[in-house]
Amino acid sequence: MRKGLVFIAIAAFVYACGGSSAPAESNSSAGAKAVAAVAKPDGEKIYKQYCVTCHGLYGDMGASGAYNLQESALTLEERINVITNGRKAMTAFEALLDEKEIKAVAKYTMKLGE
Numbered sequence: 001m002r003k004g005l006v007f008i009a010i011a012a013f014v015y016a017c018g019g020s021s022a023p024a025e026s027n028s029s030a031g032a033k034a035v036a037a038v039a040k041p042d043g044e045k046i047y048k049q050y051c052v053t054c055h056g057l058y059g060d061m062g063a064s065g066a067y068n069l070q071e072s073a074l075t076l077e078e079r080i081n082v083i084t085n086g087r088k089a090m091t092a093f094e095a096l097l098d099e100k101e102i103k104a105v106a107k108y109t110m111k112l113g114e
């Protein structure tokens, strides 16, 4: 019941925004972007924020012994594990990033070797 009410409140809010004087088109695309940001974190953005200090922009900087991500043969699951729990000099990101963000950034590191 509570959930239903929250949903109605959100729907009413979205409806109210859509009904404002601004052009409907720009409103709906802004809404879609906001939804995408929540549903699918941007791995590249997270990488640039948290990982470049050691791995570098292209994954091959190797500061503090950071592994060259272009040459990494780890699977997505293994990368998620390293990022979540850390390994040697690499800090654990469990406290900083949520599961979806870790998965997104792990996926992004797979692209660095391409």
Ligand code: HEC
Pocket (backbone or CB within 6 Å): 046, 047, 050, 051, 052, 053, 054, 055, 063, 064, 065, 066, 067, 069, 071, 072, 073, 074, 079, 082, 083, 087, 088, 089, 090, 091, 093, 105, 106, 109
């Ligand atoms: C403090 C420096 C540091 C930061 C920040 C850092 N790493 Fe690392 N990373 C390392 C080091 C050092 C290793 C190698 C660990 C070892 O020798 O076992 C490593 C290893 C890895 C590996 C394993 C590669 C392999 O093939 O074994 C992955 C994947 C990885 N890092 C991803 C990330 C991602 C994604 C981020 C950002 C969320 C990140 N790292 C941030 C230092 C860092």
